[in-house]
Amino acid sequence: MSHVKSSVQTGSKRRIIICAGTGCVSSGALKVHGALLKKLSERNMDIDVKLAPESQNLHLSKSGCQGFCQMGPLVTVLPDNILYCKVTTSDVDDIVEQTILKGEVVQRLTYLDPATNKHCTSYDEIPFYTRQTRFVLKECGWIDPESLNEYIATGGYGGAIKAFLEMTPEEICREVIASGLRGRGGGGFPTGRKWEIARMQPAEKKYVICNGDEGDPGAFMNRSVMEGNPHAVIEGLMIAARAIGSDEVYVYVRAEYPLAVKRMNMAVEDAEAAGILGNNIFGTGKRMKCTILPSAGAFVCGEETAMLASIEGLRGTPVPKPPFPAQCGLRGKPTIINNVETLAQIPRILLAGAQSFKKMGTPASPGTKTFALTGHVVNTGLIEVPFGTTLREIVFSIGGGVTTDEGTPTDGMFKAVQVGGPSGGCLPPELLDMPLDFDSLLSAGAMVGSGGLVVMNQQTCMVSVARFFMEFTQRESCGKCVLCREGTRQLLVLLDDVIEGRATLQTLDIMELLAKSIKLGSLCGLGKTAPNAVLSTLKYFRAEFESHVVDKQCPTGQCSLLTKPDRVTA
Ligand SMILES: Cc1cc2nc3c(=O)[nH]c(=O)nc-3n(C[C@H](O)[C@H](O)[C@H](O)COP(=O)(O)O)c2cc1C
Ligand code: SF4
Numbered sequence: 001m002s003h004v005k006s007s008v009q010t011g012s013k014r015r016i017i018i019c020a021g022t023g024c025v026s027s028g029a030l031k032v033h034g035a036l037l038k039k040l041s042e043r044n045m046d047i048d049v050k051l052a053p054e055s056q057n058l059h060l061s062k063s064g065c066q067g068f069c070q071m072g073p074l075v076t077v078l079p080d081n082i083l084y085c086k087v088t089t090s091d092v093d094d095i096v097e098q099t100i101l102k103g104e105v106v107q108r109l110t111y112l113d114p115a116t117n118k119h120c121t122s123y124d125e126i127p128f129y130t131r132q133t134r135f136v137l138k139e140c141g142w143i144d145p146e147s148l149n150e151y152i153a154t155g156g157y158g159g160a161i162k163a164f165l166e167m168t169p170e171e172i173c174r175e176v177i178a179s180g181l182r183g184r185g186g187g188g189f190p191t192g193r194k195w196e197i198a199r200m201q202p203a204e205k206k207y208v209i210c211n212g213d214e215g216d217p218g219a220f221m222n223r224s225v226m227e228g229n230p231h232a233v234i235e236g237l238m239i240a241a242r243a244i245g246s247d248e249v250y251v252y253v254r255a256e257y258p259l260a261v262k263r264m265n266m267a268v269e270d271a272e273a274a275g276i277l278g279n280n281i282f283g284t285g286k287r288m289k290c291t292i293l294p295s296a297g298a299f300v301c302g303e304e305t306a307m308l309a310s311i312e313g314l315r316g317t318p319v320p321k322p323p324f325p326a327q328c329g330l331r332g333k334p335t336i337i338n339n340v341e342t343l344a345q346i347p348r349i350l351l352a353g354a355q356s357f358k359k360m361g362t363p364a365s366p367g368t369k370t371f372a373l374t375g376h377v378v379n380t381g382l383i384e385v386p387f388g389t390t391l392r393e394i395v396f397s398i399g400g401g402v403t404t405d406e407g408t409p410t411d412g413m414f415k416a417v418q419v420g421g422p423s424g425g426c427l428p429p430e431l432l433d434m435p436l437d438f439d440s441l442l443s444a445g446a447m448v449g450s451g452g453l454v455v456m457n458q459q460t461c462m463v464s465v466a467r468f469f470m471e472f473t474q475r476e477s478c479g480k481c482v483l484c485r486e487g488t489r490q491l492l493v494l495l496d497d498v499i500e501g502r503a504t505l506q507t508l509d510i511m512e513l514l515a516k517s518i519k520l521g522s523l524c525g526l527g528k529t530a531p532n533a534v535l536s537t538l539k540y541f542r543a544e545f546e547s548h549v550v551d552k553q554c555p556t557g558q559c560s561l562l563t564k565p566d567r568v569t570a
């Protein structure tokens with residue numbers, strides 16, 4: 001096993017990895033892969049496209065997202081530890097002739113750090129990577145997600161073997177409780193406690209479901225894990241099932257993620273063929289069935305009770321809790337629902353131990369969290385940081401600072417960051433040094449949510465931002481509760497009044513009152529969090545609202561029906 005492991009990670013054998021996550025594929029990664037294959041064959045090089053431990057041939061493989069999507073397609077050469085960015089088919093000759101055959105770096109393809117104007121040859125030199133802690137994403141972007149052998153070679157399924165052969169369900173729950181792991185799907189509920197509730201239910205039949213719906217606009221953390229390391233999700237599900245006494249698990253994957261659906265299905269088939277899933281897992285005589293379900297295509301179906309209805313073939317609308325799914329879930333049976341990232345953390349926690357996991361993050365929010373970093377920021381992409389990292393570190397060190405609308409890096413232009421997707425809140429520069437964790441964000445009027453992080457520059461109109469997010473949640477309301485259905489509609493009308501110059505100061509008070517009422521009078525998390533964008537912008541950017549209302553002026557000049565200031569703040 002160990003020699004396989006080394007050839008996957010660094011080893012002495014040459015390896016070219018082409019990022020084949022959705023971002024890189026859409027910018028031409030598969031064409032680059034094809035061109036590399038052709039060129040290497042023309043040069044009569046022996047190539048393995050699948051892991052072949054004993055072979056000394058060059059290994060050409062595809063990986064999941066490496067995070068630095070805006071620099072894609074990315075090509076990595078190991079063990080030289082070279083990263084090439086924005087590679088096109090016309091660069092392939094140079095990569096083969098210079099790097100593969102002569103061991104030289106093609107400098108024009110390396111990352112040029114805008115802060116220092118220096119070329120960075122490897123990941124270890126690029127601030128976007130050096131400031132991160134990649135725990136759940138550790139293998140994402142390195143291993144071939146379509147190869148079970150590669151997953152096993154990096155220790156994969158070791159956690160499940162431990163859970164099935166060495167631990168009792170009580171011990172697994174105890175370990176996960178001790179780790180302090182909190183759900184990464186938005187609510188931050190302690191995972192081990194949820195499992196313990198399901199374990200204690202006397203039912204014969206129980207289920208575990210992985211929530212891979214990820215409907216937030218701009219979020220792609222869960223997609224990247226399912227595309228880049230699908231076996232980790234299956235392994236997490238198996239451990240959860242063992243912990244509660246279930247033999248049937250599901251992955252509910254957003255239907256608009258065809259690559260994730262494909263890779264999850266492939267992973268299930270390979271695991272079944274290897275006896276990891278099926279009727280005699282790890283030779284224990286125990287059964288485990290895993291089914292991949294494409295989602296119903298509505299944001300609200302990510303809410304757990306709506307998801308259960310959708311899986312049962314009913315219309316996906318939330319129902320009141322209790323009973324909680326852990327007590328009475330799918331088909332009336334105790335059901336654990338966990339997010340993709342939550343489950344992908346589990347195998348490592350079991351292998352490394354709860355105490356080692358708790359060393360990362362903060363006491364109340366242990367571990368790491370992935371975020372989709374987007375907006376007016378130099379480096380956009382998928383990042384992973386320990387809880388407790390400040391927004392300043394993320395925006396300025398990992399993100400490389402703020403840009404203009406045109407993408408040019410610029411100083412002193414930071415205005416806000418929207419954390420937690422459409423249900424999250426917009427935070428101002430004064431909160432840049434706030435540590436990012438479940439509780440601090442909630443107290444600031446935002447939330448970790450699924451992990452969307454949108455950076456905004458001074459050219460952004462905060463009233464329009466509130467309207468943008470409000471429009472999304474209003475459209476996605478299932479319509480069951482009056483306050484969510486009608487109240488969000490009314491909030492939009494009031495926001496339009498502000499943007500189009502009809503509002504008075506009283507409009508702002510009515511908006512605030514209505515927003516608070518929607519939170520109170522809504523059944524599920526969608527309605528309870530929908531007004532966050534309005535409330536947080538009113539709290540931190542009230543002067544900008546007042547400018548629209550009193551001076552009939554949009555300080556950024558974006559609202560076309562209002563006057564522009566003499567000099568736009570940009
Ligand atoms: C409108 C709405 C959409 C949601 N979408 C998702 C989603 O896409 N993925 C997810 O894991 N949780 C989502 N949730 C949260 C789930 O209801 C549930 O809390 C979560 O899947 C539990 O997993 P965790 O404990 O691992 O966080 C959503 C909640 C609401 C209210
Ligand atoms: S709060 Fe909104 S989305 Fe949730 S059940 Fe009520 S109407 Fe539906």
Ligand code: FES
Nearest residue numbers: 021023024065069
């Ligand atoms: S898809 Fe290639 S880096 Fe994200």
